[in-house]
Amino acid sequence: MDPLEQFEITKSYLLDRLPKELSSPKVLIICGSGLGGLADLLTDNVSFDYADIPGFKASHVPGHKGALVFGHLGSKSTPVMCMVGRFHYYEGHSFFSNTLPVRIAKLLGVTHLIVTNAAGGLNSLYKPGDIMVIDDHINFPGLAGQHPLRGLNLDSFGPRFLPLSDAYDFDLRLKFFKIIKELGITRNVYEGTYCYVSGPTFETRAECRMLQTIGADAVGMSTVPEVIIARHSGIKVLGLSLITNAAVFTKPPSAKQALINGLDSIVDQTDGMASHAEVLENANNAATDLKKLIEHFVSNLE
Template sequence: MNNHLNEATTYIQSKLSMTPEIGLILGSGLGVLGDAIESPTFIDYKDIPHFPESTVEGHKGRLVIGHLEGKPVIAMQGRFHYYEGYSMQDVTFPVHVMKQLGVASLIVTNAAGGVNTAFKPGDLMIITDHINNMGDNPLIGPNDDQLGVRFPDMSQVYDRTYIDHATTCANELNIPIQKGVYVGNTGPVYETPAEIKMLRLLGGDAVGMSTVPEVITAGHAGMRVLGISCISNMAAGILDQPLTHDEVIETTEYVKDHFIKLVKQIIHTLPQ
C-alpha cells in the first residue's frame, strides 16, 4: 500500500508546480465543474501508477489540478465504485493520494436517488451524515498508524462548520438546498420499492452507490469533509416509472449551473 501510494504521489507531483489544498470528487454528470478550473493540468487515471480506471458513463477518468476561485485544487473527474469490481482499498486509493499531496479539505459530490418524499429531482442536498449499507469498509485489515488511527471517530465526519458554510452560500445565491442522510449501497442495481421503504424507516434521505467509502477514508486521514448530493431521480416506488442512468445524466445536466455556482462560492469563502 505505502509503496503504491508513494509511487502514485511522486508521479503526480512530477507534473505539478503547486500544492493542492482542496480535493474534489465529482460524481456522475457533475464532472463539468472540473472544466471551470483555471490553468489546469490534466492527468489521465490510466497514466498514474496503481490508479484504477473509471468505467462508468459520465466519468471522464482524469485528474484536473489547478486553481478554482483562487484556491489550489485537485479534482477527480470520475470516481471508482465498488460495483465495478474494485476492492474498497482501490476505490479509496485516490483519497490517500490526495492526503499525501497536501489536501486538507475534501468536497465529495454524487448523483443520488431521493428517498425523502419531500425532495424532487434537481434538488441539491448537503450531506449531514451517512449510513454505510455496503457490507464492507475500506479500513478492514491491518491499520497503518501513519495514515490514521485504528478506530476513527465518525460522529462528525461531515464537518459541521462546512455544513453551515455551504448552507449560507446557498442562501446567498438563492439556491434552494436540502439537508439529509446519504445511504451508500453497493449497486449496480437500483433499489426495490421495499428496500427504499426500509431505508426511509432507517432515516435515509438519499441513496447512491458511492461516497461512503471515500468519506470513511478521508475521516480516517483527518481530512475535513463536505458532501453534496444532486437528487437526480426519485428512488424506486415513489414515482411509477423505471429508473435509468440516462435520467441521472439528464438531471445533473439540468442542475449543473446551480451546482457550479454553489461549489465555487463555497470554495471562494471556505473557512480555515
C-alpha cells in the first residue's frame, strides 16, 4: 500500500471516532517501559487498542499496554494524544510501522512530541531513578544503514537530507528545567546523549565500555526512530530518559587467572546484571515525579 494512502486510512479511522475537541491534539506523548501511568492524568479520554487501529501493530513488551489515548492534560486542558506503549524494531516491526503513529500525529495537527524511555546509565554519575533530558543522540543502527528515512522520501513531510543537529529543542529543554526548579523536584536530573541500539539483548560489558568511550551517557532500544520522523515532520521534540539500571563496565572475571590462583569454582558474573523486571520497578518508582513534570510542562506550552 502507498504510505500516504495508509496514513489517510489511519487518520480517517481515528477522526471518525473522536469528539471534535480531541480531534486536533497539540502534543504527542510516547510512554516508555513502566511509564504508561502518564495516560492516567488525561481527562475526557478516548482510548483505542492498537490492534483495532489500521496500520498499528500489537505491542508485546511487558510494561507496554498497547493503547492510543486522546484526552486533555494540564491546567489549560491541552488536547494530547498518548501512546501507552510503543513499537520496537526488535519485535520484528519495520521502521515504517514503528513510526507510523508519529506521522499520524503530524497529520492530526501535533506540534510537539514528548518522548520518554527507560534507559541504562552509562555515565558514571547516573544512578537508577535519575532522569536524563536528552540533548543529542547516537543512532547505531542508522549509522549501519537501518534508518527510518531509508527509501523514497515523503516530500510532503520533510526534506530528503534532514539535519539533526537541533533534534532536541533547546527552548523546550530550558522550559523543562525551569519547571523542575519551580516544582522543587529533588530527584537528580541531567542532560546527556542517548545511544539507540536495536536490542533486545542488554549490552555486554565490552559494548558498554565502547558506548561510553564514544560519548553516550545512556543507552536504550527505542526513541531515536520516533524522534527522526518527528523532526522530519517539523515537530519539536523533548526527550526524557529515566535511568532504570546502571551499566556494567568491568571486564568479566578471568578463568585463566582463577586457575593460576588455585581457584577451581564457578565465579558469579550476575552482579549488576540488568533485567526487565528491574527496569519496570525503577520506572514505576520514579513515575510520580515524571508525571508531575510532564503535566506542568504541557500546561506551559505556548
